[in-house]
Amino acid sequence: MLHPKGLCLPLVVLVCLIAQSSSLGFRNGRHMNGFLGQPSSMPTLQRSLDVEDLWFEQRLNHFKPDDTRTWQQRYFVNDAFYRNDSQAPVFLMIGGEGEATKNWMREGAWIHYAEHFGALCIQLEHRFYGKSHPTSDLSNSNLAYLSSEQALADLGNFVSAMKRQYNMADSQKWIAFGGSYPGSLAAWAREKYPHLIDGAISSSGPLLAQVDFTQYFEVVKASLASYKPECVEAVSRGFAQVEILLKHMIGQRNLDEKFKTCTPLKDSIENKLDIANLFENIASNFAGVVQYNKDNSPHAKITIDQICDVMLNTTMGPPVTRLGAVNDLLLKQSKTKCLDYKYDKMIAEMKNVSWDSEVAKGMRQWTYQTCTEFGFYQTSENKSDTFGDRFGIDFFIRQCMDIFSDRMNGKFLEQAVAQTNKYYGALKPGTTNVLYVHGSIDPWHALGLYVSTNSNTPAIYIEGTAHCANMYEPANCDPPQLKEARNKILKYLAKLLDGYASFASFT
Known part of the structure; x- marks a missing residue:
């Protein structure tokens, strides 16, 4: 049974601390530290979990075979619920345009899903964000290696290596999670690397570049x-x-x-x-x-x-x-x-x-x-x-x-x-096993897949909720439609992970 115990309490911690006269606090729809905030620091059983900085040797340029330069990419692991058998899934949270945070390894809706399914939880930080520094600085020439395509190739390379490191069976499924830009990446990872990513929960992800x-x-x-x-x-x-x-x-x-x-x-x-x-x-x-x-x-x-x-x-x-x-x-x-x-x-x-x-x-x-x-x-x-x-x-x-x-x-x-939309398919993605989740209050839903009649690309549209609301730690006072959406996500995960026909209500 899943019983989130979060309460709706006043929030006293800000993730967006900016300079005394900065004009960069909220620009282009993005907070200074990223689209996705930290979880709300509500008490959970996971709060005492010790999360280490782990490092993976990654290629700088995946699309030039003779370029042998590498760098160290940061990632986190939570194996507290991992069953470590041939059917145990792996949940991969994709980092985005801000620092990857350890709090997401301790709480958030995906942690409750992991507890239910016995999943291994991994979070990979996006290249050029947080502490994942592929180059010596952020000069224009170095930023040439910053793109969604390179980031997806990072994911593919990383997943392949983790499968070997953990000696995983082919039957163990990988499910990608992401919110906002990483929500887009989660869907695109399934599209571009279907042999590595078995499904995805794409929250508040804009698919149409405009x-x-x-x-x-x-x-x-x-x-x-x-x-x-x-x-x-x-x-x-x-x-x-x-x-x-x-x-x-x-x-x-x-x-x-x-x-x-x-x-x-x-x-x-x-x-x-x-x-x-x-x-x-x-x-x-x-x-x-x-x-x-x-x-x-x-x-x-x-x-x-x-x-x-x-x-x-x-x-x-x-x-x-x-x-x-x-x-x-x-x-x-x-x-x-x-x-x-x-x-x-x-x-x-x-x-x-x-x-x-x-x-x-x-x-x-x-x-x-x-x-x-x-x-x-x-x-x-x-x-x-x-x-x-x-x-x-x-x-x-x-x-x-x-x-x-x-x-x-x-x-x-x-x-x-135009090239981005052609490469990823925009609002007509050519993929399966991706669930798209959006909130009606969130302005970004206008560029996302929030209505779908195609069973291969199902969508959940949550009236009255905002950006990535379904991803945060559940609270007793969450509106009914948000609770219902999390239940639908749980059911969809059960469908992706064969053999999980019975599951508890996420309330």
């Missing part, structure tokens, strides 16, 4: 409106008032005060890139809250309910003042003193190639992947829309060019995204 991700803020608005439609109206009025106040010096000083800007706006009013960055930062306050709303992770400390209550509190003043109050909440959450919107400073930070830099926690690397493989740029280009027209696609392509290379222009990115 340069101009216009749907992102459409879902943000719909998610805010699900609380109260008036919330979106208040946000719209707030952004319109920002535009009005920017037009004169008194208004600019007013905005400096309301949003605690690090640099007076009068010094930047003629710089369109600075102003675009300002608007994108303010919009990201709402995007970050929506993306992680009530998902049992540390990212979810502030909820849609809270920010909409602020936006609808007319006693606080006009909507622009309420926008500033929401900004205050997010500054305090990230322990940041002021809103840094200066474009050139952001670019300078992102150009730092040292492993010791703040951007080396994943932001430089992930931005490189978006510029060379995926796009995924969350734009707002309509003047009459809620978030205005200040950060269109040209703003993000300009960042690719300024950070990395002039050659990463719009044409280059369009071609790269």
Whole structure:
């Protein structure tokens, strides 16, 4: 029987501690330390498990046979539930665009699944993230070895080696787990390495690469409106008032005060890139809250309910003042003193190639992947829309060019995204034994497979849940539809792992 005992308690640990004036806390739909937060630190039987850093010698370039360079890739193992027989499965959690964390080896829904099926749990850190450093720095020439294709080849090489190391029988099945970008990787690992990966649970994974991700803020608005439609109206009025106040010096000083800007706006009013960055930062306050709303992770400390209550509190003043109050909440959450919107400073930070830099926690690397493989740029280009027209696609392509290379222009990115979709199949994956899980609140579901009539590519769409919500440690107060989704995942795993016809309810 599976009986998660987690309680819905206030979360006091933040995984997103950023510099005192950094503008990189939440960018392009990604928190500073990655899309997937740590588990919620709720008490479980696994909390005392000692997890060691283990290292695997990996090839630098899997696609050039005469390149013999190698590096050390980090991984973790939890064998507490491993039955170690010819039918015992192996659960492989795929690392993503942030440091792999040991807490995921102690808790999370997949650990409960492992206990039920007697599985060996392994987590492999993604190349160029966390402590898995294939090269001496993050220079452009070294980042050429950072791609989803190389990461999948890492997985294939690693799985083959682990099968030998553990003397595993051919009958032992490997199931890949991943959330967000690793959710995509889990599905693609099954597609590209079906002889090694027998099935996958792909949570909140975008399958469609897209340069101009216009749907992102459409879902943000719909998610805010699900609380109260008036919330979106208040946000719209707030952004319109920002535009009005920017037009004169008194208004600019007013905005400096309301949003605690690090640099007076009068010094930047003629710089369109600075102003675009300002608007994108303010919009990201709402995007970050929506993306992680009530998902049992540390990212979810502030909820849609809270920010909409602020936006609808007319006693606080006009909507622009309420926008500033929401900004205050997010500054305090990230322990940041002021809103840094200066474009050139952001670019300078992102150009730092040292492993010791703040951007080396994943932001430089992930931005490189978006510029060379995926796009995924969350734009707002309509003047009459809620978030205005200040950060269109040209703003993000300009960042690719300024950070990395002039050659990463719009044409280059369009071609790269088209190649990604062709290689992986986008929303028409040519694979089987993959379960796709998405939440309706999560803006990323718009690029995922969340509705399917094909039994080979089943999908679970969870109303009212956010990014990767099904992956976190279950809690008694989780909504019924989330509990039901975890039960469906358990049933699907039983189907993949032949011989497990009977199983307990995951409640």
